[in-house]
Amino acid sequence: MSGPIIKSRQAQKEVNGIPTEVVCTEFSNYVFIVLTQYGKIGTLVSVTPDSRSNDLSTPTFSTKVLLGKDEPLTHVCAKNLALFVSQEAGNRPVLLGLALKDSSIESINQLKDVIRSCKVW
């Protein structure tokens, strides 16, 4: 049997001195990304582009915690991390697993580069 295998990439990087693992997997309806500094899958958050937004307006996203603690900071981080992925992936929703020790802006920006290094979309 031949055909496309689900695309998946992973990396291990230091982010603000903290060992960080990332796994990115591409599905037809979702990009799945885990960012973990604990080895756990972490809080699972879906980031879905708002269908009401159009090309002229600023894109809006809905975030929903599916598993784990539902904290305001999680929504902010998830939106911040997933926005560019969703846009680059043809407005696909992103499913994020976040287990972060450090959610500072510097850390989030570095995490975006880590995600970029595992581009599967």
Place this chain on the structure above:
Amino acid sequence: MSGPIIKSRQAQKEVNGIPTEVVCTEFSNYVFIVLTQYGKIGTLVSVTPDSRSNDLSTPTFSTKVLLGKDEPLTHVCAKNLALFVSQEAGNRPVLLGLALKDSSIESINQLKDVIRSCKVW
């Protein structure tokens, strides 16, 4: 930087004549398994061992649909597929993505073999 990278394996097999892709990824707190016959991540279900059960009793599991359609068959399939994984993985919960065209018993049994072929726990 050295250290353990998150263990992930994937395969593509025919199950009852249907091309099926599987991805298994091990996290410290979850085993994550996607079984897809559509390329989608599918319905996301958590299968968690019941803490009340002990070694003498039959293990019981709670299933919860986190994303997608919440149908009774999904819970049955998820429990059926994830039970042995959880037990082999030291009673870790299992997070399942299911996008199946065929949920017959024959198919489920073959899918278990597909999961076994990507053992990461």
